Amino acid sequence: MAKERVTVVDIARAAGVSKSTVSLVLQGSALVNEATRAKVNAAIRELGYVYNRSAANLRQAKSKIIGIVVNDLTNSFFAELAVGVDGVVQSAGFVQFLANTGEKSERQREVIASMREHGVSGLIISPARGTEASDLAPLVASDIPVVLVVRDIAEAGVSSLISDNHAGAMAAVRHLIERGHRRIAFLGGFPDTAVFEARMRGYRDALREAGMPALDELVIGSAPSRAGGVTAIEQAMMLKERPTAALCFNDAVAFGVCDGLRARRLEPGADFAVIGFDDVIEAKTAVPALTTVSVDPQGMGERAAELLLKQITAGRAEPESIVSPVRLVVRQSCGGTVERRVKEISS
Amino acid sequence: MAKERVTVVDIARAAGVSKSTVSLVLQGSALVNEATRAKVNAAIRELGYVYNRSAANLRQAKSKIIGIVVNDLTNSFFAELAVGVDGVVQSAGFVQFLANTGEKSERQREVIASMREHGVSGLIISPARGTEASDLAPLVASDIPVVLVVRDIAEAGVSSLISDNHAGAMAAVRHLIERGHRRIAFLGGFPDTAVFEARMRGYRDALREAGMPALDELVIGSAPSRAGGVTAIEQAMMLKERPTAALCFNDAVAFGVCDGLRARRLEPGADFAVIGFDDVIEAKTAVPALTTVSVDPQGMGERAAELLLKQITAGRAEPESIVSPVRLVVRQSCGGTVERRVKEISS
DNA sequence: TGACGAGATTGGAACGTTCCAATTATTAAG
DNA sequence: CTTAATAATTGGAACGTTCCAATCTCGTCA
Known part of the structure; x- marks a missing residue:
């Protein structure tokens, strides 16, 4: 019953190529022959292979996860913000880690730590009440892009997007x-x-x-x-x-x-x-x-996500503080x- | 600038022990001496070590992530459901992957696939309209516990929690x-x-x-x-x-x-x-x-999460269909x- | 004193991927 | 026909953890 996980070498064997080639196919590399690509894809479907992102993350230090932490998901403003973020983040091939702090900064510390352990490549935070710059310090110290939304924390030295x-x-x-x-x-x-x-x-x-x-x-x-x-x-x-x-x-x-x-x-x-x-x-x-x-709110979530993605791809970027117009x-x-x-x- | 990642061997060296011992400390094992545990913890704080869950997941196949996919986060019913889930999931040491499908089953397929790649240990799903049993088949095939909430899909053969x-x-x-x-x-x-x-x-x-x-x-x-x-x-x-x-x-x-x-x-x-x-x-x-x-809704989220956690820890469990009383x-x-x-x- | 066992600690082999450098096959140019 | 350039492919070494079996250090008991 306990079926073995099928890995990249399994499908390599099945397709009669090396695991490196399979890896290339998975990444959509241009330098693999069309015929072998087809063979590999067939094998993938055949064996029901599922990609193991943990293994990939281990090798290359970037994770395709972005975290979003909000202070009150029950408030529909934040729920809409989250769906805004989710939309752009998904279509950029990332996936969203969402956590709700319920305005408790203790909880916020925990979830941020947890997200760090999971290797998120960036964080959108609507800080809980009473959040201080020092709570974000470890993040900036390890060069993880952060975008603050809704509530700014001036001394934190990270990007922010707030409304006017x-x-x-x-x-x-x-x-x-x-x-x-x-x-x-x-x-x-x-x-x-x-x-x-x-x-x-x-x-x-x-x-x-x-x-x-x-x-x-x-x-x-x-x-x-x-x-x-x-x-x-x-x-x-x-x-x-x-x-x-x-x-x-x-x-x-x-x-x-x-x-x-x-x-x-x-x-x-x-x-x-x-x-x-x-x-x-x-x-x-x-x-x-x-x-x-x-x-x-939804548009704000979208803009925050775009700002974050920009920073992620650009590597080190100067923090920007955007105040978003309002009508x-x-x-x-x-x-x-x-x-x-x-x-x-x-x- | 590009600071090296601090790993378990770094802190092993700093604390003058082996990496195995450090690993033991990280897992809170009982068989490490109190004194060395203290030394190790000191080194961890000192060097600002952050645990790498990807690496851990790679070794042991369980991930401490549970996924929740809802069909409309904008509806406060589902937002509350999500915070209910989040609460119990967090305190069980898991972290929540939340995705919104906006009732689109195409999107739902994508997010479920993505969650699988991330190795979620279980899934709570409030299915998008028109979801079919076949959409969930790959999940049950690979023994990933699933709890359906709000909307049941009878033929899917997974647990469900719906209201009366x-x-x-x-x-x-x-x-x-x-x-x-x-x-x-x-x-x-x-x-x-x-x-x-x-x-x-x-x-x-x-x-x-x-x-x-x-x-x-x-x-x-x-x-x-x-x-x-x-x-x-x-x-x-x-x-x-x-x-x-x-x-x-x-x-x-x-x-x-x-x-x-x-x-x-x-x-x-x-x-x-x-x-x-x-x-x-x-x-x-x-x-x-x-x-x-x-x-x-919040209580329902909590119960769904508990049901899921039970199935995760129990390994293989018979699917249960709970209809939750209503007043x-x-x-x-x-x-x-x-x-x-x-x-x-x-x- | 020697043997034994419990308590602590440890080296090394996994896990599934990516990346690098190296290799082979193919084509074009001289 | 040789050589160079290009296109495809490949083996093996990482990545940071956990786990297993093995080792070491004691104190205790006969």
């Missing part, structure tokens, strides 16, 4: 101001993160630009989830002077805010303007369709009458 | 009937899938049981997504005799149905009863909270006044 959070938040708030809103809240997100900081700064700057005060009571943090959105809007509605509009930390929070509003018999869009951030797929089909700052997609959740109007920002 | 779709659908429809509904629709899902078939059969059986007719016009297929739900409810509302309630193929469809109702100024729960299937996390926090048949979670989207009441079904 500041510009996006400003555009959203400007839009609300144009619509006549004067009390605009910023809802959701953990205040101790760089992304929160950037979006909140954009929010504040847009208010100042319009000569409006940026009140602390209108900035309400929460978990960056749907449930967090519900609690944030509840808290906002407790204020003596209630806001009439809100920019939310992300789309999940925005959906939660909509839920919370409905629970109070307020219709999002008509009675209260809400804008999200990310543009996850459901944003388009939700009712009301969510006005949001589009980050295109406000106006739909219905901010009382819009204009549907699908789109504004380009930050080039 | 028939019982769940029956319970949901019974509940609607108890509430006095007489025109109940079944909305969403691709009619040519086994899961659709099972849920729809449950729906029909419950109607018959109550002596009610099962009308074809009330069964409306669509893509199993939020957008699909919107179109399905629109179609349902075109009927001369409209339904007053619906069991939806899954939660995503149910959310879409709610959206579509609101677009017609109907309030889900109050004006029209909707029940979902799956119980994704958002079901609880949505407004109105979704009544749904709870499948617990109706009554929340607000079916006009409930009773919140969080829970009915256990199918033991």
Whole structure:
């Protein structure tokens, strides 16, 4: 029963050539005769040979595996990011190692170590909260290309791809101001993160630009989830002077805010303007369709993967920090009458 | 710059022992002296050694990798399933290879082949639509344990873990009937899938049981997504005799149905009863909270992983087909006044 | 003292591939 | 007909680990 593994020498014997020739065929080398190539391929099919990548990796130090570690796969933003990465990585002949850290940096350390042991040729990381440059140090020390997405870690000295959070938040708030809103809240997100900081700064700057005060009571943090959105809007509605509009930390929070509003018999869009951030797929089909700052998670995953592949093939490359432009997609959740109007920002 | 890889012989030399001893230490063998173990570990830290799993895999034919392939990572049901798997797999010292097929069986063939080349010791597969037993044949032929989740393929002869779709659908429809509904629709899902078939059969059986007719016009297929739900409810509302309630193929469809109702100024729960299937996390926090048949995707992922690990360690095991019990979670989207009441079904 | 066994340690042969240098067969040129 | 160039093919040495059987070092017991 315990069938022997069929190896390259088995098929060499079957095809009447040497194992070197078989290896050449496997690599699609040009210098093998068409007839023998056919013979070898026939033998491969015949014997049901499966290539052993471990053996290959051992010889040549590059592995055709890229790792992607995300902090919360449950959030569809990251799930979409992962499928974006997967797409380009696959078609480049690589395969994806995906791990979920659940925001735990201990777990993150483990999975990164494990990926290193497997000899990944590069890593795309959306770092867990509280990740420090020192966590990535061993990677850069051993020249493994790393691309950070979504959250940058400035001191780490690796490439990064983040969205233009500041510009996006400003555009959203400007839009609300144009619509006549004067009390605009910023809802959701953990205040101790760089992304929160950037979006909140954009929010504040847009208010100042319009000569409006940026009140602390209108900035309400929460978990960056749907449930967090519900609690944030509840808290906002407790204020003596209630806001009439809100920019939310992300789309999940925005959906939660909509839920919370409905629970109070307020219709999002008509009675209260809400804008999200990310543009996850459901944003388009939700009712009301969510006005949001589009980050295109899938596209971001694709670009991150391309950047990483470039670095892998180029060998040593200078780390680049790309901030990816972002656009406000106006739909219905901010009382819009204009549907699908789109504004380009930050080039 | 191009630093040499640190190998086991390097640290052997540094620690003044043989490479065999180092190997023993790496495997946590009991028969190495405490003092030398310490010396070796010190050298490992000192030189920044990283274990080379490719080399290890080459020698011993087992790889500590398990693969998981899902048909649509964008659907949060599968994302949650994946994190469930990841959790138990990690803590068993394995690492997860995740691939997304996007329902394309061609892609599925590729990723499965690739995983085989990497020597995965087992595979959890949520098959793409139209997967046939023959697609899995090479896996069973080479004794690689496989656990099918969500969708079973009877002829494949591998283990499977699916939810009790028939019982769940029956319970949901019974509940609607108890509430006095007489025109109940079944909305969403691709009619040519086994899961659709099972849920729809449950729906029909419950109607018959109550002596009610099962009308074809009330069964409306669509893509199993939020957008699909919107179109399905629109179609349902075109009927001369409209339904007053619906069991939806899954939660995503149910959310879409709610959206579509609101677009017609109907309030889900109050004006029209909707029940979902799956119980994704958002079901609880949505407004109105979704009544749904709870499948617990994360728990399902965990159980699938445990089943797979059991088969991996046990060597050859008889394939088991587990149908996982399911429970109706009554929340607000079916006009409930009773919140969080829970009915256990199918033991 | 000698023999024995347990506890530690070790050298070397695998594992399945790739790569290099070397070889053979084939063709073209002189 | 020889030589050179080109096209195909090949054996064997890596790669970094694990495993086996063999060895070495003690302490203990008769």
